[in-house]
Amino acid sequence: MSGLPGPAMPELRPAVRAVNLAELLSQTARRLPGHDAVVHGADRITWRELDRRADAVAAELRARGVGRGDPVLVDAPNQVGLIAAMFGVWRAGGVFAPVNHRLTPPETADLAELVAPAALICHGSHTGHAEAVRAAAAPRAGVLWIDAPPGEGPDLAALPRPADPEPNEPVRTGDHAWYFFTSGTSGRSKAAVLTHDQMGFVVTNHLCDLLPGTDHTDAQVVVAPLSHGAGVHLLPLVARGATTVLPTSASLDPAEVWRLVETERVSSMFTVPTILKRLAEAPEAARHDLGSLRHVIYAGAPMYRADADRARAVLGEVLVQYYGLGEVTGNITVLPPGEHDRPVPDGLQFGSCGRPRTGIQISVQDDDGRELPAGEQGEICVAGPAVFAGYLNNERANAESFRDGWFRTGDLGLVDAAGYLYVTGRASDMYISGGSNIHPREIEEKLLQHPAIDEVAVLGMPDPQWGEIGVAVYVAAAGHDEAGEVELRDWLAGRMARYKIPKRFVRWETIPKSGYGKIVKRTIREQLEPAPAPAGVPGPGIP
Known part of the structure; x- marks a missing residue:
């Protein structure tokens, strides 16, 4: 029937x-x-x-x-x-x-x-x-x-x-409120249409899932551009009458941020992983009273486990992770402070980004739109009141982004038996080397466990023999300038299949980031010169 x-x-x-x-x-x-x-x-x-x-x-x-x-x-x-x-x-x-x-x-x-x-x-x-x-x-x-x-x-x-x-x-319902520009890390920016009624739900959801208990006695410090996710985060603080503290520095100054947390008794902040990493590693974090912090919210890109663990060690159990694109106004999952030690399913190298936000449904689907069972990887699709109305003046992008009413995030992931989501990579980041699909995030997580690596980005580059080869661009940690290709390849050799190990390792002083603090792989790709795999290095092969 x-x-x-x-x-x-x-x-x-x-x-x-x-x-x-x-x-x-x-x-x-x-x-x-x-x-x-x-x-x-x-x-x-x-x-x-x-x-x-x-x-x-x-x-x-x-x-x-x-x-x-x-x-x-x-x-x-x-x-x-x-x-x-x-x-x-x-x-x-x-x-x-x-x-x-x-x-x-x-x-x-x-x-x-x-x-x-x-x-x-x-x-x-x-x-x-x-x-x-x-x-x-x-x-x-x-x-x-x-x-x-x-x-x-x-x-x-x-x-x-x-x-x-x-x-x-x-x-009226459906009236445009905010044209939320995509960050443009993979092409020309688009304008996601956010409406007044949709944003009303988002404000309520943020207070429910990210900032429970917030009232006029609270304060936030702003460490990311208000033109993007930090601006959305501002709205629930306005709704509750909490104070917003704006640093005076033109760029991120961890010393000023931690001073303001102490003097203004800041209880929350919204940030992205690259900024949170800098704040947690700053020596000033140990020189100020940070006891007022309750919600240090991070989103916008995956945070590597090693960085998250370091931040927790410095700040305590105050980290709140959420996964969400601008098109869903950040409302897909939440991982509250008490769940950052959630066990990782067999076969995964990194933790969950949380459970579905209140009023939001997640479906992991195959290429034909069929929902996959727990434990199987597919495209993360989302439904609920936080999903945007569509892209402004871009019918092609709208047609590509929705299927059977679901918004297609373009991210890959899986859910466990309890419904917790694990983002395994971006579909557009995946590359095919020697006939094998390779997802960079797993490699990046492993490399960041090496004490010589501070930041890393892995991406596929054209290669005449293998179609594509993996290239790891990294920034050395302080005091580890001697870390080189052989050492890093040997480090990975005992930790993952040979075909996944990048064929090139390139050390840079800095890795390009967008104005929102995200690593921009498109820019990295433009700056890299394709090159064949070094002599004597085995090809990807088939596992």
Whole structure:
């Protein structure tokens, strides 16, 4: 009977009223007007003041004709003006489209062409970016500035506060709220469409699964760009009235971060594995009182077991891992502090990234879309309210990313009998050498157990004999500059099948990373010159 059509479903009502994300700020400002919302150096901004700054942004945008559904491109580093712009754009009904402040002018112009912004909000240090956006997209409402350069204006901080509070623009289910740009590590960026109702679920889910017990007595320190995952993480903190602390350093300064954790009694932070690794290895971590920390959340890329264990040894049992793409707004799995020692199934070399988030379903599928049983590797697919609405103006990508209603992550993994997920690699990272499929993550995990390796990336490169060969690009740990190819190959020889061992080992001073802290294998591939396997080294063979 399962193949027969079900009963006819009644016609659904049209799109209903959703809650504008700016309402998060409105409610908190009414409830906690004098409480610290943002701390940035000597500046302590209350919720009342932040709300009034958002009012001023919204009023200015409305005066320029920006309203419901109009994209506003925002290019600024982490500071109060960026947060005011975020909520001001939503209050006016616009779509928040933040770019990574580290992009070049041409890259920013490409994103402007993609979203066709009605207005640009730009930091005064990026006049070249503003010119590039003007040339590429000609925003009809012009440019507003954060820390305006001489001769330019208006400056957001100097905008007059409206006599009466600005209302939050009414929105409906499905209305666009955020154009979340993919990091572009494997090609040109796309804009994932996040909606107000979807993000309302995400905020609730973050509080439930990542930040339980958070309230106005808590504080977070921001160590990643608010244009990406850290910006999503900001929203549940706003909902609960917790304080956001912004470091003053232009780049990551572990000494400042750990000082702020102590002085501001920081209880949470959102980070990515490469940043968490630096913070945990910094000597300042041992010089400050970090006892206020409860939730050190890391996501965005796999964290190697050796790095996670080191961070736990330094910070205690406060690590919260989640797995999630921007297209699912980070909401796929969670691994809370008490589960980081969960036993690893036979045959796997690394731990779980957690169990499904509340309200989310995971399906590991084969190439034909059939769900695989526990223990079998396939593509990780996801369903639930956190899944995005699709890519902006990219029907081809939408068609490729969904199958039978499931969002296809492009990642490979398996689930155990209890439903915990193990990400084994990225489908696009897999390479075929001598007829064998090879997944880099297993090799990377093994190499990071060697004391001479600080960072590593393994990828397949073209080879006339084997089709592709494995190349390991690594950064040597301090005091281990002598580690070489023979030593590393011998290290792996007793730990994995011969055909998996890379044929080249290349030592670099640094490994390229995106503005979000992710290792960029596309850039590594572009910088590597294909070369044949060294003489005398056995080929991959068949296991």
